[in-house]
Structure formats: structure tokens, C-alpha cells
Amino acid sequence: MQRYFIDHPLTVNDEFQMASDDSHHLVKVLRSSIGDEVEIVDSKRHVFLAKVVDIQTNTILTATKDITKAVELPIEVTIACGISKGDKNEQIIKRATELGAQHFLFFESRYSVAKWAKSKTARKLKRLGEVAKSAAEQAHRQMIPTVEIVEESQLLEMDFDDRLVAYEESAKQGEQSNFKKVISNLAPGDRLVAVFGPEGGFSKEEVDKFAQSGFTLAGLGPRILRAETAPMYVMATLSYQFELR
Incomplete structure (x- = not known):
């Protein structure tokens, strides 16, 4: 599943807007549509499953589930x-x-x-x-x-x-x-x-x-x-x- 990063913290049910470059990649390159899911990493390194809810003017997603799992080296x-x-x-x-x-x-x-x-x-x-x-x-x-x-x-x-x-x-x-x-x-x-x-x-x-x-x-x-x-x-x-x- 595609993963993106955002520069602010998230909690489950938060609605947020994708950055322009990521929005272009999600909509134009991957051809995602409303209801599709991606993974989002917030500024606190928490990972969320997020669902696309709007792609008309801006690309809007809603965080639906915290799926954080440690993957970073311990050093x-x-x-x-x-x-x-x-x-x-x-x-x-x-x-x-x-x-x-x-x-x-x-x-x-x-x-x-x-x-x-x-x-x-x-x-x-x-x-x-x-x-x-x-x-x-x-x-x-x-x-x-x-x-x-x-x-x-x-x-x-x-x-x-x-x-x-x-x-x-x-x-x-x-x-x-x-x-x-x-x-x-x-x-x-x-x-x-x-x-x-x-x-x-x-x-x-x-x-x-x-x-x-x-x-x-x-x-x-x-x-x-x-x-x-x-x-x-x-x-x-x-x-x-x-x-x-």
C-alpha cells in the first residue's frame, strides 16, 4: 500500500488535506478515487490507515485507524x-x-x-x-x-x-x-x-x-x-x- 508523510500530528477520525505533490501523485499517477486507502505517517512517526473522501478541489483524507508498528533501527x-x-x-x-x-x-x-x-x-x-x-x-x-x-x-x-x-x-x-x-x-x-x-x-x-x-x-x-x-x-x-x- 502506498505510504505518504505529513508534517503535523494526527488522531483517528481527523480529516486532513494532502500536500500538492502528494495529491498529484495519488490522484494523477495512482489514479486513486474516493474510498481508496493509503498509509499516512504523521509528524510523531505514528502510522495511520487513511481513506480518500474528496478529490474535487483538494485531496482530503480521513484517518481511520492507527496501525503504527516499529520499523526503525534502534540506533x-x-x-x-x-x-x-x-x-x-x-x-x-x-x-x-x-x-x-x-x-x-x-x-x-x-x-x-x-x-x-x-x-x-x-x-x-x-x-x-x-x-x-x-x-x-x-x-x-x-x-x-x-x-x-x-x-x-x-x-x-x-x-x-x-x-x-x-x-x-x-x-x-x-x-x-x-x-x-x-x-x-x-x-x-x-x-x-x-x-x-x-x-x-x-x-x-x-x-x-x-x-x-x-x-x-x-x-x-x-x-x-x-x-x-x-x-x-x-x-x-x-x-x-x-x-x-
């Missing part, structure tokens, strides 16, 4: 990525949203091939936010992940319970225990940031700064992963650790 995961070229940034958001990431930070790394001009930042963020929203709806999440563009220096100063950098040189040198230690020490409610480089990886100077700021350098197995694959490796491992064991 708060931030994926921080050096900007990659092409649609890789969008792919990272799509797949990691499906796997439970709650926040995305993008930053320009020394070896980033793609460069985002400041004049285009707002447009980039709008597009990436739309990707996160669509992925959250498809995955039946209870929240839409946030997307921000930050400076690498800002990332070094952000406060998390644990901080991890995926570093391919660690993998090449056979390091295998740091990632396991980090996820084993996490507890429900903790906040983790996992940092990934762009296609060219991180420079030694960048890695040294991360290490000096308290980040754990970790290899992700014996193989070298693409920039868009490494975040999925981490998210899938976290899902197994906290949801499937």
Missing part, C-alpha cells in the same frame, strides 16, 4: 560521504534509506571528482531530499532521513556516541577487528556516524585528521568496495546486528 545512523560523481549520491541515499539510515551528510573531500558550486547547493539539496522522501515511502519508513551538505572540518567536530571511517588501506593491511568492535559496543539509542570517501578515497592527511579527532579507522572486509557500495555494507551489517539476531 541512529548518520551516513557521511565524500561527494561522488554522477548519480552515486542519489543511489547511496536510496539504498541506505531502505536499510534504515536516518541522516546523510555530504562533504567535498580532497579526491572528490565532482564539485558542487555554492550557487547550486540549494537545488542539489532539494533533489536529494526528494530522493530520501521517495525512498522512505517505498521502504515504509516512519521518518524521512535528513540530507545536509557540510564542510569536512565541521564533520570532525560533530558529537556522536561512536565515529567510524571506512578506510580501504586498513582493509589492504588485513585489519578486520575495528568495525566489529564498533558495532559490538553500540547499544539501542546510540548515535553512530559512518564516514566514506569518494571514488578516489581519502588522502593520508584527511585520514590523520579523522584519527586525531577520535574516529575509528576500519576496513570492511578483504575486498575493495565502491563508494556507493561501502555504506550498504555497513547498513546491512547494522541491520543484522540489531534486527535479525
